[in-house]
Amino acid sequence: MTARPRLSIGLPVYNGEEYLAESFDALLGQTYEEYELVVSDNASTDGTQDICRRYAARDPRIRYIRLPRNIGAAPNHNYVFTECRGELFKWASHDDLYARDLLRRCVEALDERPDVVLAHADQAVIDGEGRVKVPYAYGLATGSPHAPERFRSML
Incomplete structure (x- = not known):
């Protein structure tokens, strides 16, 4: 290392x-x-x-x-x-x-x-067997090309 x-x-x-x-x-x-x-x-x-x-x-x-x-x-x-x-x-x-x-x-x-x-992935809640129980709805506009829109979504 x-x-x-x-x-x-x-x-x-x-x-x-x-x-x-x-x-x-x-x-x-x-x-x-x-x-x-x-x-x-x-x-x-x-x-x-x-x-x-x-x-x-x-x-x-x-x-x-x-x-x-x-x-x-x-x-x-x-x-x-x-x-x-x-x-x-x-x-x-x-x-x-x-x-x-x-x-x-x-x-x-x-x-x-x-x-x-920033780079990130989708996520979900899984149960003990690894099955998706609750998909995560990502509400931030991090993909927007407009900085004010990204900022507003963080607020």
Whole structure:
């Protein structure tokens, strides 16, 4: 791993033991591999620490940080971002799964269009068997060529 990876993934977590290993597997199984995964454990009281340490010991792309006390969700999100070194950044969640080519396709899209500042994918809520239960209706106009329309949709 280089000192400055192309992509940083920030994963703030608190008591995420139920789905964390599956999320790690989905991220570590990506077809795009030039990234660091920075995990900020917000003083979890469940098995999160053990899972994080086990995965970090197996994969040098993972940098595990355990906070001595819970600082709250938003500050933990901010903190993990400050610990990332990559040129590009992606948030990750302890309870999300990712298509194997998500990172590659997003990085390629950004490389193809240097004027683009955001790449993302559709998402959905799935059940325990991986079946889509609730499709996610994306309401932001990020695809609009008009900056005021994109801005208004964020408000």
